[in-house]
Each structure stands twice: as structure tokens, then as C-alpha cells.
Amino acid sequence: MKTKINKSNTAALLFMALCMVIGLAWLPSNQQATAHPHDKTAPSTFYRDAMEDMDELDARFMYAADFEDELDEFELFQGQIDLVQSLLDVVDQVAEIAKKPSLSAVAAVMAAEDYFDEPEEYAAFLNGVLPETKDPTVRRAIYLRLADTYKETDQRDKGLVYLKKLIHDKP
Incomplete structure (x- = not known):
């Protein structure tokens, strides 16, 4: 069976030849086309x-x-x-x-606890400075510390007195 060469076949052959030339031109000159890297027969790097x-x-x-x-x-x-x-x-x-004077006084109230061996001594100290204290913020800090100290010494009734003062104290 003979194939007739006509214009459409010629164009297709030229296009395929051009694609092959372009494809080979893209390969670097020092490399050859190799098979897939997993093909054990291929000389691959x-x-x-x-x-x-x-x-x-x-x-x-x-x-x-x-x-x-x-x-x-x-x-x-x-x-x-x-x-x-x-x-x-x-x-x-x-x-x-x-x-800030109020903050300094509150810090002193809290630090004073370290100067006493017994909680009762600390409570006595706070009760002693309470009448001289005019700053409402410092008075409330003393009330809080007295309530906590009396709670620690199982004198909850005295602690509740100071908690009530906190609740009713107006700044």
C-alpha cells in the first residue's frame, strides 16, 4: 500500500521534524537523554x-x-x-x-508580716497602727490582712468583723 504524499502529510512531517530538533536543542550539549531514574538499565546519575x-x-x-x-x-x-x-x-x-504613698504603705503592711514569728503578734501590730492610719486604701489593706490573719489563727469571728468593715467602709 502506497502512501500518497500531499501537502497536509508534508506539513505534518515537517512539524514533527521541527519538534524533534527543538527537543534535542533543549538538552545540554554534554548530556544525553536518559530513561526514567527508576529504570535500572538506564545510565543515570x-x-x-x-x-x-x-x-x-x-x-x-x-x-x-x-x-x-x-x-x-x-x-x-x-x-x-x-x-x-x-x-x-x-x-x-x-x-x-x-x-505613690498609698502603694508604699500597703507594701509596708504586707512586708511587716515577715517581722513577726507568730500571727497573733502581727495582728497586734496591725491593730496598733490602724487608729493612726488615715488613708482609706491603707486602712482597707490592714482590714484584709487582719481578716486573713484571724482566719489563720482560727479566730474567725474577729476576722469577720474586719471583713464587714471592708464591706461597709466608704473611701
């Missing part, structure tokens, strides 16, 4: 390239392992910086408290 990539990753991990000591030193340094920052924050808070 796929597996060799993969092994080189793994060697490079191993080298990066070894390089990172060398810096563990430096990382520990950095973390220690960062911890020291955090500690200094915390201390500066405490200084700022204390300075802010010291600027």
Missing part, C-alpha cells in the same frame, strides 16, 4: 546525585554538632541577660511603688 546530597546533609549535621558548646554558652549568657532584665523590672516596680 540519579542515585549518585542522591548520595552526594546525603553526604552534604551529613556534613551539615556534623558542622552543627560542633557548635553545641557554643550554643550552651549562648543559652547561659541569655539566661544571665534575662536575670538582669528581671532585676531591672523589679527595680522599676519598686520605684513606681515608692512614688
